[in-house]
Amino acid sequence: MMRWIVGASMQLRVLVAVIAAMLLVLGISTLRQMPVDVLPEFARPYVEIQTESLGLSAEEVEQLITVPMEQDLLNGLPWLSSIRSESLPGLSSVVLVFDAGTDLMRARQMVSERLTQAVAMPHVSKPPTMLQPLSATNRVMIIGLSSSTLSPIQMSVLARWTIQPRLMGVPGVANVSIWGQRDRQLQVQVDPQRLHDNNVTLLQVLETTGNALWVSSLSFVEASTPGTGGFIDTANQRLGIRHILPIVSPKELAQVPIEDSKARLADVASVVENHQPLIGDALTKDGQGLLLVVEKFPGANTLDVTHGVEEALGEMAPGLAGITIDKDIFRPADYIETAVSNLGTAMLAGFILLAIVLFALFYDLRTTLISLLAIPLSLVAAGLVLYYMGATFNVLVLTGFVAATAVVVYDAIIDLEHVQRKMRGRADRSLKVAATLILDASHEARSATVYAALIVLLAVTPTFFLGGTSGAFFRPLAVAYSLAIVASLVVSLTVTPALCLMFLPRDSVDRRESSLVRWFRQRYESLLGHSIRHGRLTMAMVGILTAIALAAIPFLSRQPLPSFKELSMLIRLRAAPGTSQPEMTRITGRMGKELRKLDGIRNVGAHIGRAVLGDQVVDVNSSELWVSIDPKADYDKTIHAIERVVDGYPGLGYSVQTYLRTKSGDIVPQPEDKIIVRVYGDRYDVLTSTANDVKNAIRGVKGIDELRVKAPTKEATLETEVDLAAAQQHGLKPGDVRRAAATLLSGIQVGSLYEDQKVFDVVVWSTPRTRHSVSNIHDLMIDAPGGTRVRLGDVAKIRVVPAASVIRHDGVKRYVDVVAEVKNGELAAVATDINRRLKDIKYPLEYYARVLEDYAVPQEARTHLVVLVLTAAAGVLFLLQSAYGSWKLAAISCLAFPAALIGGMFAAIFTGGAVMTLGTLAGLLAVFSFSVCSSITLIKHYQRLTAVPASDADDSRRPHFQLPLDSSGRFSSVGGDQGNGAGFGPGLVQHGAAERLSPILATSLATAALLTPVLFLGDAPGLEILRPMVIVILGGLVTSTLFTLFGVPALFLLFGPGRGSDLDDLTLTMTDEELRAALAQAYVTGPRLPSTTQN
């Protein structure tokens, strides 16, 4: 069938050439639009639901919002893998994680169906909102807004009503959250003393304010039914009626007379324009400002989104006079742009070097050009497939392509080298002869290439079965690699022969081979002769080195992902639980100011706490500083200086990392040294004591280093509990007390103000002095029936108690963790032991404990992986056996692989330390594929030589085999057979290897040439994974080439020629004429068909 493919491509060569050219040109231009990102989408499908409830404590959020939503609505969704929630003061966040492979859109549909039944508690919380689907690295840009002329409230209005909607309209933008937003509100801040003096109750103020407006959300005021304006019809016209609200500012509202009283609102309250209580804040380089965080959809193109956002801001700029827009706080597109340009430079330089090497090999312009066309064509074709599959171009895809370069280069070189050799010295210049020769050449080359391709593809299949996040991470690499290999195979079967036929027949037949190649060959032949004499010693050397390399593997540590040289650092700060927002803003501001003064820092922006619908589920005691580094600065020195500064602040927990490192922190599950026992229950005090019981029960388990109970963090909270007796004396009910206190301390929205196309809240609150301290809380005045007033401290117990800062649920229940640190490698045994002991504990009703299965995942994954790798290895062995028709030869090839890897491993260890990174592994994969290709080439060539009798040699110019040494008789009887091919012995081995020297050496040199420029670009961004990879590849190429050129011949001599593969069985693929001719010849020369050898 392959014969047919090659033949057909040659017949339709013009069509094939045109298609190839178009593919190359269009492919390159299409690929320029391919979304580029650093990491692939590795997060599992998940949905987050946030419910804002400003002013509600964590426990009430849990009780009133989270629990009903979790238990009644969201638990039990299809495809749900885990349901987790966090209840913080003011926010409920429920995260639903779905099984890997779930269609996110369908999952979201299921969730929204359930959410339609959610009942929001009016005036207590906003309706639950399902957040937009977000990319795994969701932040695409941070924009700082500051102004010296506009107030924070005015800026917030612009941000909320003009900038945010416009930016949300940019394609690819999923969300824009605004940190530091101060909502414009009209606030009626009552002064309890003045209320008393004017004999007005709080309820009167509420009703008055509500009824003064058009619309009120309070159901007990008349304004809750505003009515419509109506219209009148005259005989001719219809006139609509519209009412204009005269209240547009605090001044007008203040003049409104209070119902049932002679006073006006101004007499009992300060009516002001103010903002809501803050859940967070933002700092730019000019101090307090706004931070807009732009987030993108999964799979959106970072560069496109960034440019779109910048364009939108540019369009809006004329209308935003007075506002300074700072786009430099966080811009990951910078890194991507630099990386892409560095990669482009490296690729271009590599391509030029490649062209030089190929020309030195072929010594013929046309052949060189054909090969230079074939190599990028394969990669472009693979890239196009990825593009249409919807993938992004990320570092893993790049790594996969680079890992495949050895094979791609090999495929191009081997075909052309065969063709060139056959075409050289032919008698006839006709097209038909050329076509036959090309077909033959391709036939010779392709069995090796097909087997090599199958073997390397089989070698990467275990990655497809890797589960979890690591699977999602490494699959793009395997896919890109496989696509490149398949594309290269297709190109070598179709495009290369077609182009050869188009351009090569006009070649001069006298063209000799490159003198450089000849020089190499002569040197090599003599070297090989010497080494064959000392074959056993060579093998021993190689064996020792391989053993050393393999023995070193367990000592290598794994660090799967390098730190990308992003110019943005993210500093996460945490203060003691319960720290206030003003203090957090102050300390964050001080740190920001100090950082800005450091050398090499371009910009610093910070946000404290959280924002509405933002991606930070934290309280105000948490903040993030985004530090932007000058590209011209010394990177490591600057990072070090930043860490020194951050470490110098007492009383803060912190972490300093790049954004990608923060997000990719859980790529390969690393907690192989921890087992977590989770205790589920209802009350934290009982949970903590049960957890302590568990801790004592498992304390004696062998293998546990350290045990601790992770109790929930507590902070000080004010608790008020109404004393029923005391309240009853004044005629008060607990609800009355709560509502009054809530209005005074938290404020209540009574209506809306409509202005232009914006809506603002009108709120009744108290003056700041009324809610300034705990003393004020005690002195809070509650209206009692009968016109009297009561102090809150007299009817309620007010005390400071500890409360959980954040209440977490796993599977709908509260929990407390017991963390056991375990000596490495004994996780399974320890877990079984723990499970046994857990059964013996007596739990209170509704409380239970279990070992989290997280530990099992790496273990299971590892066992699973080992099984897959062994299966793949067995498959490779079988493929090799069927390629050679001999187990012994398959064994040789198998030996080639670890021998090839030695060089790579030593190179990696020597330069990078004993760390196994992704780049190292990918480099070893590339070297492995090269060694497969080269050893198959050589051995198959040997088999072909021994299959053909000396008199029927293809190449009539081949000299007779010579036995260089008489004393080498010991080789000839090894294996116990004499193949019926001529002269199986050192001479054949030596000469055969010399014939294959040029493609093998050329592939090695060409691959090295293509990749070396990466090293010369130094520590540039974009090359973090490629640098170690290229080092490994170069080291591995050296040993692999040496082994193939010196070791394989020696081993072949030792093991014998084998049967040859069925693919080589010429009788199976001969045409009728050829068969008749062969049979005729057989009758003449004897019953021997020019086909398979027999052992």
Add this chain to the structure above:
Amino acid sequence: MRTRHWIMAALVAGSLPLASCKKTETAEEEIESPAKVEHLAGDQPARITLTEDAVKRIDLKTSPIAEADEQGAKTKTMPYSALLYDTQGDTWIYANPQPLTYVREHVQVKRIDGDQAILAQGPAVGTQIVSVGAAELYGSEQEFEEE
């Protein structure tokens, strides 16, 4: 000749992994911790010693406990910003007995008047207490777990 070359190569190659196993990261300079917390015997709260840099960084400010006259009786007052509540409801301040040394001390608050806190019980009049930066000192006494 050739054999000797091979043996040498093998030895060199063999020693490489051994050499690299000892390869260490570039030594990091010892960074002095900004806050040193010593726990004293018994129930006494800890004593915190800050470095000079740390004090400058958090812009720590101190104020003395002042005397005030309230309806004839002498009471102590201090800035409201010095006050810390712990989870049990007890109120604390940080006294500054020696330069760069801070100790948490118990106070009892009668009531809070604007930005002054009137104490029922507390350290002697004239004691320097931390009025700005008490939150960071409180944080130094706690351990931050990795999330």
